[in-house]
Amino acid sequence: MTGTGADFVLSAEGLGFDRGDRPILDSVSLCLRRGEVLAVMGPSGCGKSSLLALIVGLLQPNRGMLQCDGQRPTLMFQEPRLLPWRTALDNVAFALKGDGVPAETRSGRARDMLETLALAPEDLGKFPRQLSGGMRQRVALARTLVGRPDLLLLDEPFAALDMGLAKDMRAVLREYLERQNASAVIVTHDPREALQMAGRVVVLSKAPGRVVFEFAPEPAGSRASLGDGIGRLEAALIEAGTA
Structure with missing residues (x-):
């Protein structure tokens, strides 16, 4: 499925990407409507993360066409990638600095987002090394959402979390996407997560x-x-690994 026009935030046609002389993606065609959530699955090393990097502009395609009309595309990695010298609150607020948001407003919006993600008030002033893995991932998701992006690119953001916390964070993400009518591309290895999101x-x-x-x-x-x-996705993944 491909498409262009006002209804589409993303369109790729015949997209190809090579790393040196090694082809990573070949003739990928897909599109994303505004307000739609697309899950991308496949064997390890098939180019899922490269596809997200191409969409956000961190990489450039070697072949084909890629059009992204998202005004605020934001990429969230599986690893939190927080700034170690900034507190949880400051990591989230820092994401607003480039938008010219006043310091007091940045802090307030960051605090509200962290509270939405159930980070305790006493943890807002802690540095990443003082937070658990689940807390760091909550800070990373807060940093992703605080700028109110209209296109989210999520690279297995909940894979390292326990089942309960992952469920809670997916619920927050779904609520955000519905409220903002935002679009998302989610890379996942979990068929259940793909179908639920x-x-x-x-x-x-x-x-x-x-x-x-x-x-x-x-x-x-x-x-x-x-x-x-x-069942259908598991069968498709098995076949994709041998295609």
């Missing part, structure tokens, strides 16, 4: 990655549809 899922083949399966479950939400979707 996204309205559409694409599976990439092993490198060089190309789209070999696309799935939009209907109706969404029921236990039966979730079970069917997981």
Whole structure:
């Protein structure tokens, strides 16, 4: 599925990317409507993270067309990547500095976002080394959302979290996306997470990655549809690993 126009925030046609003489992505075509969430799955090394880096502009494609109309695309990595010399509050507030937001406003918005993500008030002044892994990931998600991006690019953001915390953070993310009518591309290895977060899922083949399966479950939400979707995605992932 590809598309252009006001309804689309992202469109790629025949996208290719090489790292040196090694092809990473080959002839990838996909699109993303405004307000839509797309999950990207595939074997390790198939180019999922490279695709996000291309979308946000950290990498440049070697072939094909890529158009991103997001006004505030923001990339969140699996690792928190916090500034070690800044407190939790300052890490989040720092994300607003480049937007020219006044210091007092930056601090207030950062505090509100961290409270939304259930970081205790006594932890706001702690440095990353003083926080647990789950706390650091909450700070990273707060930093991602505080700038109110309209396009989120999420690279396995909850993979390292325990089941309960991951569930809570997915709920916060879903609420944000719905409230802001924001779009998102989520890379995940978890079929259940893909189906719970996204309205559409694409599976990439092993490198060089190309789209070999696309799935939009209907109706969404029921236990039966979730079970069917997981089975279909697991089968597609097995096939993608040998394609």
